[in-house]
Amino acid sequence: MNDRLRSMLGLAILLLITFGSASAQTLEITDGKETLVLDRPLLESFPQSVIETTSPYYDGTAEFSGPTLARVIEHFGSTGASAVTLVALNGYKVSGSMKELMSLDAIVSTRQNGEPMSIRQRGPYWIMLPLSERPELDSEDFHRYMVWQLNRIELTQE
Numbered sequence: 001m002n003d004r005l006r007s008m009l010g011l012a013i014l015l016l017i018t019f020g021s022a023s024a025q026t027l028e029i030t031d032g033k034e035t036l037v038l039d040r041p042l043l044e045s046f047p048q049s050v051i052e053t054t055s056p057y058y059d060g061t062a063e064f065s066g067p068t069l070a071r072v073i074e075h076f077g078s079t080g081a082s083a084v085t086l087v088a089l090n091g092y093k094v095s096g097s098m099k100e101l102m103s104l105d106a107i108v109s110t111r112q113n114g115e116p117m118s119i120r121q122r123g124p125y126w127i128m129l130p131l132s133e134r135p136e137l138d139s140e141d142f143h144r145y146m147v148w149q150l151n152r153i154e155l156t157q158e
Helices: 003-024 040-045 069-076 098-102
Strands: 026-030 035-039 049-055 058-066 083-088 093-097 107-109 126-128 150-156
Touching (some): 035 069, 049 107, 083 098, 093 098
Antiparallel strands (some): 049 058, 058 107, 083 150
16 A cells, blocks of 8 residues: 555544544434534533432442533523433434423433543433432433433424
């Protein structure tokens, strides 16, 4: 392989890694008419909440930080939505009423133990619930809302 071809291949790989990971680092919010795309710096510019909790998805206790789900939806603007669907990178989705989701004290965590979460670590964004602080949430009925690799929030009318 000549040097020019090797350089072009290296550049192509670098661009794929750069732009491929950048698109995976965004969070879309849509109401079907408008879509807002948020990135980690914007999410981390919102007031941050911290949840220190245990979970069935990892060993021990971990600290998660990020804006509240309510704040993220508020940033989108008032849509009169009564239902929310949380969508993961792998296509997993779960829906619930706006009222129920807002009552869970959920955050859109951007960091675990102070470090940005990678896709491999269930990031870049993970809906986290305060399971240790609110033991009534520590059941499968609520675990389903703990969507990791979150990349889209859909706001709709029920």
